[in-house]
Amino acid sequence: xxxxxxxxxxxxxxxxxxxxxxxxxxxxxxxxxxxxxxxxxxxxxxxxxxxxxxxxxxxxxxxxxxxxxxxxxxxxxxxxxxxxxxxxxxxxxxxxxxxxxxxxxxxxxxxxxxxxxxxxxxxxxxxxxxxxxxxxxxxxxxxxxxxxxxxxxxxxxxxxxxxxxxxxxxxxxxxxxxxxxxxxxxxxxxxxxxxxxxxxxxxxxxxxxxxxxxxxxxxxxxxxxxxxxxxxxxxxxxxxxxxxxxxxxxxxxxxxxxxx
Amino acid sequence: xxxxxxxxxxxxxxxxxxxxxxxxxxxxxxxxxxxxxxxxxxxxxxxxxxxxxxxxxxxxxxxxxxxxxxxxxxxxxxxxxxxxxxxxxxxxxxxxxxxxxxxxxxxxxxxxxxxxxxxxxxxxxxxxxxxxxxxxxxxxxxxxxxxxxxxxxxxxxxxxxxxxxxxxxxxxxxxxxxxxxxxxxxxxxxxxxxxxxxxxxxxxxxxxxxxxxxxxxxxxxxxxxxxxxxxxxxxxxxxxxxxxxxxxxxxxxxxxxxxxxxxxxxxxxxxxxxxxxxxxxxxxxxxxxxxxxxxxxxxxxxxxxxxxxxxxxxxxxxxxxxxxxxxxxxxxxxxxxxxxxxxxxxxxxxxxxxxxxxxxxxxxxxxxxxxxxxxxxxxxxxxxxxxxxxxxxxxxxxx
Ligand SMILES: Cc1cc2nc3c(=O)[nH]c(=O)nc-3n(C[C@H](O)[C@H](O)[C@H](O)COP(=O)(O)OP(=O)(O)OC[C@H]3O[C@@H](n4cnc5c(N)ncnc54)[C@H](O)[C@@H]3O)c2cc1C
Ligand SMILES: Nc1ncnc2c1ncn2[C@@H]1O[C@H](COP(=O)(O)O)[C@@H](O)[C@H]1O
Numbered sequence: 001x002x003x004x005x006x007x008x009x010x011x012x013x014x015x016x017x018x019x020x021x022x023x024x025x026x027x028x029x030x031x032x033x034x035x036x037x038x039x040x041x042x043x044x045x046x047x048x049x050x051x052x053x054x055x056x057x058x059x060x061x062x063x064x065x066x067x068x069x070x071x072x073x074x075x076x077x078x079x080x081x082x083x084x085x086x087x088x089x090x091x092x093x094x095x096x097x098x099x100x101x102x103x104x105x106x107x108x109x110x111x112x113x114x115x116x117x118x119x120x121x122x123x124x125x126x127x128x129x130x131x132x133x134x135x136x137x138x139x140x141x142x143x144x145x146x147x148x149x150x151x152x153x154x155x156x157x158x159x160x161x162x163x164x165x166x167x168x169x170x171x172x173x174x175x176x177x178x179x180x181x182x183x184x185x186x187x188x189x190x191x192x193x194x195x196x197x198x199x200x201x202x203x204x205x206x207x208x209x210x211x212x213x214x215x216x217x218x219x220x221x222x223x224x225x226x227x228x229x230x231x232x233x234x235x236x237x238x239x240x241x242x243x244x245x246x247x248x249x250x251x252x253x254x255x256x257x258x259x260x
Numbered sequence: 261x262x263x264x265x266x267x268x269x270x271x272x273x274x275x276x277x278x279x280x281x282x283x284x285x286x287x288x289x290x291x292x293x294x295x296x297x298x299x300x301x302x303x304x305x306x307x308x309x310x311x312x313x314x315x316x317x318x319x320x321x322x323x324x325x326x327x328x329x330x331x332x333x334x335x336x337x338x339x340x341x342x343x344x345x346x347x348x349x350x351x352x353x354x355x356x357x358x359x360x361x362x363x364x365x366x367x368x369x370x371x372x373x374x375x376x377x378x379x380x381x382x383x384x385x386x387x388x389x390x391x392x393x394x395x396x397x398x399x400x401x402x403x404x405x406x407x408x409x410x411x412x413x414x415x416x417x418x419x420x421x422x423x424x425x426x427x428x429x430x431x432x433x434x435x436x437x438x439x440x441x442x443x444x445x446x447x448x449x450x451x452x453x454x455x456x457x458x459x460x461x462x463x464x465x466x467x468x469x470x471x472x473x474x475x476x477x478x479x480x481x482x483x484x485x486x487x488x489x490x491x492x493x494x495x496x497x498x499x500x501x502x503x504x505x506x507x508x509x510x511x512x513x514x515x516x517x518x519x520x521x522x523x524x525x526x527x528x529x530x531x532x533x534x535x536x537x538x539x540x541x542x543x544x545x546x547x548x549x550x551x552x553x554x555x556x557x558x559x560x561x562x563x564x565x566x567x568x569x570x571x572x573x574x575x576x577x578x579x580x581x582x583x584x585x586x587x588x589x590x591x592x593x594x595x596x597x598x599x600x601x602x603x604x605x606x607x608x609x610x611x612x613x614x615x616x617x618x619x620x621x622x623x624x625x626x627x628x629x630x631x632x633x634x635x636x637x638x639x640x641x642x643x644x645x646x647x648x649x650x651x652x653x654x655x656x657x658x659x
Contacts, residue, residue, distance in 0.1 A: 013470035013607070013608075016469055016470070019278075024280060025281060025472070027283040027297065062296075090296070090298065091300035094436070094446065094448075095444075095445060120470060120588055121468065121470075122468055123448065123449065123467070123468060123469075124449070125432050125436075125448060126446060126448055129404070129437050129440075130437065130439065130440040132437065133408070133437040133440035138405055138518035138519045140519055141404075141429070141432070142429060142433070155522075159429075160524070161428070161429060161534050161536060162526055162527065163526040164527065165523070165525075166522045167522065168519065168522060169519040169520075178582075178589075179582065216262065221445030221479050221482040222445035223300065223477065223479070224301040224475050224476070224477060225301070225475075225476040225477065225478045226303065226475070226476050227281035227301055227473050227474070228473070228474050228476075229474070230467065230471060230472075230473070230614075236632075236634050236635060236637055238636075238637045238639065239638050246640060247648045247652055248652070250636055251649075253636060254597075255656075259618055260653065
């Protein structure tokens with residue numbers, strides 16, 4: 001089984017602060033991590049390989065330093081790593097990112113492609129399904145369980161609003177995963193050793209045979225027009241007193257704004 | 261990089277450094293240098309006093325392109341249904357779509373897959389001028405392959421300038437496929453939509469970076485302009501029982517699906533977990549202490565007529581199933597009232613609930629950050645407050 005896991009290096013948004021004067025992000029000292037959902041995708045890939053054999057390739061498109069995330073994935077147990085890096089890729093929106101990833105995946109060949117449900121920086125959840133479309137393969141989103149995988153078939157559970165769907169698909173297929181799927185393993189000592197030595201395959205525009213006009217800023221239909229700070233809630237009322245009084249006053253307030 | 265600094269012109273004045281929302285400009289050898297965090301927002305271009313920063317490979321918008329864009333006129337919304345009934349976000353889309361269509365002086369269309377004409381007529385009463393309905397039983401159940409193919413074909417025929425869908429699990433799963441097929445942009449989970457007065461482009465506002473910043477996104481050179489819209493943010497339009505419109509039934513052949521839904525399993529839960537649709541959510545965090553605390557919350561939720569939510573900590577402890585989790589790695593919710601009990605208010609939790617209309621925080625720690633986003637704060641022990649509140653609300657409501 002050839003498995004490709006798409007991972008993204010993201011700033012740990014928990015640590016990101018906004019400069020209150022300029023309304024801009026402050027990145028200094030903010031650590032870069034593997035997108036949390038993607039850790040579950042890596043774990044899922046490794047589990048299938050352990051069961052059926054084959055190999056797990058982690059793939060990322062990003063700046064050269066994204067290599068550290070690829071090595072981390074190898075230390076968890078991924079077999080190979082590919083870094084898609086090229087100045088031509090800069091400024092990609094989800095359309096151009098998906099196009100680029102799909103071009104590389106076509107070159108590499110895969111039976112199952114894994115993505116996280118969404119990346120915690122952009123929060124779009126679009127790259128998985130768009131990549132599947134460019135690859136002309138089906139996709140299933142929000143996978144919470146992989147029930148069965150065979151040569152040309154798989155059956156999974158897809159998390160929906162009030163329960164889950166049991167879905168089957170032919171291969172190749174792209175799956176986007178949620179946290180419920182599994183518990184990502186920690187890097188092993190042996191894994192850390194191989195990660196150090198591992199050779200990271202680098203690919204650029206020419207290697208994947210991409211059309212320049214579909215890449216990066218040029219290929220991106222959407223543009224960020226401006227950025228601003230979210231509105232903060234106007235005033236807050238602290239309700240004091242004994243528990244009894246607090247509850248009574250809260251209900252009074254809620255009645256006033258017609259919420260009870 | 262999408263933006264380039266002309267080193268001859270750059271004086272190293274550093275004006276651009278603090279203007280960059282993404283912290284992507286640094287000083288290198290006395291000159292501004294754009295690093296890989298650049299998001300191509302172009303803020304720095306107008307800030308530089310020397311005009312030393314320019315866009316590389318500027319996009320071209322020739323006359324030919326312009327003409328093509330002008331072929332796209334109406335506003336189209338995807339009306340999601342479940343078990344044959346139109347879901348609530350669809351009416352919100354009609355409200356938003358009508359407002360945009362009026363502003364552009366065009367028509368509002370709705371696409372309804374897997375439901376019948378009575379539902380289509382409802383859509384008209386809620387503001388649609390024309391409904392394209394496909395009642396093929398194949399479409400009753402959501403399927404990415406089929407839905408994306410059918411919707412793409414309809415869009416290619418109708419050529420709307422704007423396409424909106426709900427940012428629901430269904431919308432967020434198949435709409436990206438449609439955008440990829442149509443070679444156009446898609447903005448996820450928008451919380452505000454306006455028409456630019458001058459250019460008539462759609463201004464799409466959405467939160468990013470875990471809700472730390474808001475971004476306005478444009479799709480100027482491609483059509484349609486597509487967005488998924490966060491449920492419960494847009495106002496429904498007016499309901500007019502006498503309103504008439506056109507209903508067009510369509511059929512589609514030769515669409516094969518490579519995936520198949522075998523079965524839907526409803527998760528048994530004493531209380532509703534449909535957090536996306538709930539008007540009231542009572543959520544618990546680590547402070548609820550265990551499954552017993554969860555029961556206590558369920559009772560309050562029941563008394564208030566709402567659903568139960570949870571922080572990740574409560575989910576990780578195994579007290580509440582993951583389907584209840586609110587936040588960055590859970591659900592984004594937008595109720596009228598959100599009651600946070602024993603939740604500290606970590607950013608990852610806040611991004612999932614801070615746009616709720618009224619937030620009530622109950623926490624024993626005065627310093628808990630949840631109070632920063634609260635409308636009403638109660639410092640106290642939730643084991644005292646919650647049962648009291650449940651009892652008094654029952655009294656008020658005569659339950
Ligand atoms: C990548 C990533 C993604 C994440 N995604 C999410 C997410 O989607 N959703 C989410 O919620 N979190 C998420 N988290 C976790 C988040 O950072 C916090 O750890 C979590 O939200 C804390 O949950 P809590 O507030 O319930 O627990 P705590 O932080 O432990 O807070 C418990 C609170 O309860 C109060 N308390 C205790 N006992 C009582 C009592 N008897 N009466 C009143 N108050 C009491 C305490 O004062 C405290 O404020 C994520 C973290 C990461 C790194
Ligand atoms: N630059 C990238 N390189 C590799 N995978 C990516 C990249 N961007 C997004 N992905 C994948 O797509 C998923 C969804 O990302 P997004 O659509 O940005 O929310 C992520 O969890 C990754 O699996």
